[in-house]
Amino acid sequence: MKALLQKDFYETVTSMRAVFLVILIFTAVSLLTPASSIIIPYLVILPGTTVATILNLEEQNGWMVYAGTLPVRRRTQVMEKYLYGALLVAGGSLLALLIQWTYTFRGQAEFQPAVSFLSYLSIGLMAPALLLPFAYWLGAEKGRYITMFLVIGIVMLVLTQSRDSGTILPASVPVWAVFPACVVIYLVSMFLSMRIYEKKELTR
Amino acid sequence: MNAIEVKDLCKEYPGFTLDHVSLTLPSGCILGLVGENGAGKSTMIRLMLGLIRKSGGSISLLGSEAGDANASVRDDIGVVLDNVGLPLRIKTKEVGKIMAKAFSRWDQAAYEGYLQRFRIPQDKRFMEMSNGTKMKLGLAIALSHNAKLLILDEATNGLDPVARDDVNSILMEFTRDENHSILISSHIVGDLEKLCDYIAFLHKGKLLLCEEKDVLASEYVVVRGTKEELNELPSSAVLHKETTPYSAAAIARRDAVPEGMTVSPVSIEELFVSMVKSESYDNTLL
Numbered sequence: 001m002k003a004l005l006q007k008d009f010y011e012t013v014t015s016m017r018a019v020f021l022v023i024l025i026f027t028a029v030s031l032l033t034p035a036s037s038i039i040i041p042y043l044v045i046l047p048g049t050t051v052a053t054i055l056n057l058e059e060q061n062g063w064m065v066y067a068g069t070l071p072v073r074r075r076t077q078v079m080e081k082y083l084y085g086a087l088l089v090a091g092g093s094l095l096a097l098l099i100q101w102t103y104t105f106r107g108q109a110e111f112q113p114a115v116s117f118l119s120y121l122s123i124g125l126m127a128p129a130l131l132l133p134f135a136y137w138l139g140a141e142k143g144r145y146i147t148m149f150l151v152i153g154i155v156m157l158v159l160t161q162s163r164d165s166g167t168i169l170p171a172s173v174p175v176w177a178v179f180p181a182c183v184v185i186y187l188v189s190m191f192l193s194m195r196i197y198e199k200k201e202l203t204r
Numbered sequence: 205m206n207a208i209e210v211k212d213l214c215k216e217y218p219g220f221t222l223d224h225v226s227l228t229l230p231s232g233c234i235l236g237l238v239g240e241n242g243a244g245k246s247t248m249i250r251l252m253l254g255l256i257r258k259s260g261g262s263i264s265l266l267g268s269e270a271g272d273a274n275a276s277v278r279d280d281i282g283v284v285l286d287n288v289g290l291p292l293r294i295k296t297k298e299v300g301k302i303m304a305k306a307f308s309r310w311d312q313a314a315y316e317g318y319l320q321r322f323r324i325p326q327d328k329r330f331m332e333m334s335n336g337t338k339m340k341l342g343l344a345i346a347l348s349h350n351a352k353l354l355i356l357d358e359a360t361n362g363l364d365p366v367a368r369d370d371v372n373s374i375l376m377e378f379t380r381d382e383n384h385s386i387l388i389s390s391h392i393v394g395d396l397e398k399l400c401d402y403i404a405f406l407h408k409g410k411l412l413l414c415e416e417k418d419v420l421a422s423e424y425v426v427v428r429g430t431k432e433e434l435n436e437l438p439s440s441a442v443l444h445k446e447t448t449p450y451s452a453a454a455i456a457r458r459d460a461v462p463e464g465m466t467v468s469p470v471s472i473e474e475l476f477v478s479m480v481k482s483e484s485y486d487n488t489l490l
Contacts, residue, residue: 007302058291069253069278071307073275
């Protein structure tokens with residue numbers, strides 16, 4: 001597990017510099033301009049999709065087969081992806097929380113750190129929860145299209161529902177109920193991916 | 205103990221069947237898997253590693269049933285496949301750090317020694333390496349975690365002759381320990397002939413034979429003479445015959461060759477090619 005986490009960390013740092021640059025620019029813009037919630041969904045959703053991108057890279061460069069020769073069970077390999085995804089989502093959510101905190105100095109939004117953080121985590125975890133089973137099932141190429149449509153759909157939904165709510169969940173949605181439900185969905189997704197990946201034929 | 209025991213192994217794909225293959229690799233030995241493209245060598249190796257699921261039969265590696273449930277046995281197995289699937293942007297030294305966490309008996313000093321021996325810089329990214337260097341890195345990893353069994357699928361094919369010779373020496377050193385074994389598949393039959401104790405011929409998903417190399421060398425010979433002289437050989441003993449306007453040669457069982465005929469030792473490559481070309485192999489050998 002530690003080996004896989006370290007490998008994914010290297011992969012993220014070396015292969016996704018452009019993504020980090022975009023995050024940095026968006027963050028700087030959001031700090032220097034009047035408060036805008038555009039960056040928040042980006043910071044919350046993008047980290048979760050990163051694991052699906054890593055999975056795409058793994059399929060392309062043959063790591064999935066190579067990992068199959070290491071003393072690591074397939075279910076552990078899947079578990080690692082979900083753990084890494086959760087860590088990335090938590091990191092993105094913390095950054096989003098930090099940015100939202102700066103808005104309070106400009107008096108443009110109510111700041112409820114716990115509610116905001118849980119709502120960020122809830123939304124953020126949904127991206128890998130939806131994407132990874134498709135990526136494990138259909139493979140990188142088809143999974144990428146599904147990723148694109150799902151992410152666009154989630155972003156559009158969040159942007160249309162979250163205006164002026166102070167969080168990125170619709171104001172009417174109770175975050176204390178949503179967060180545990182999202183965690184359960186995340187775990188169910190993980191077990192589904194394990195079942196799919198354990199039956200997968202690794203030929204290339 | 206046998207390092208590998210395969211019994212009645214089957215795998216069905218549309219248009220290809222690995223058909224009830226059985227073979228054994230005793231500990232301390234090297235088994236060479238020979239076959240043309242599409243013969244089933246890589247399929248067999250992927251089945252052994254649990255990368256694909258078998259349709260039937262059983263596989264035992266180092267005394268444990270092969271498969272995902274026994275992934276821990278892979279701690280004792282060094283694997284190099286035809287594509288070393290490391291992340292493209294990763295550096296050689298980072299590979300070492302990852303593998304140190306993956307394998308319980310990782311030997312960093314051995315890894316660095318192999319990197320030096322293969323002239324692979326520590327800061328080189330995987331994507332910057334030639335195919336041969338990628339293969340050498342794969343070998344360095346496989347040899348650096350105190351494995352008892354090496355499984356090499358076309359692992360030396362991309363190497364230049366000097367590097368291949370060096371790798372062959374390393375593999376010979378590896379099997380000096382009687383607990384160490386190697387399964388190696390390759391198109392370069394000449395290398396396998398130098399290295400292996402046992403040879404297995406795979407053709408269209410069927411195992412033509414799996415035999416000690418020395419036994420093969422003693423059982424078969426190349427017979428040269430005129431076309432008329434070769435016609436005196438019993439047809440059941442002849443694996444393959446080739447005649448030109450100037451000469452004729454056949455590969456035949458040594459015990460069936462009449463005295464007085466000119467015979468010479470047969471190479472593994474000649475034997476394999478003749479078996480594949482011969483339509484009678486299934487009558488004479490199976």
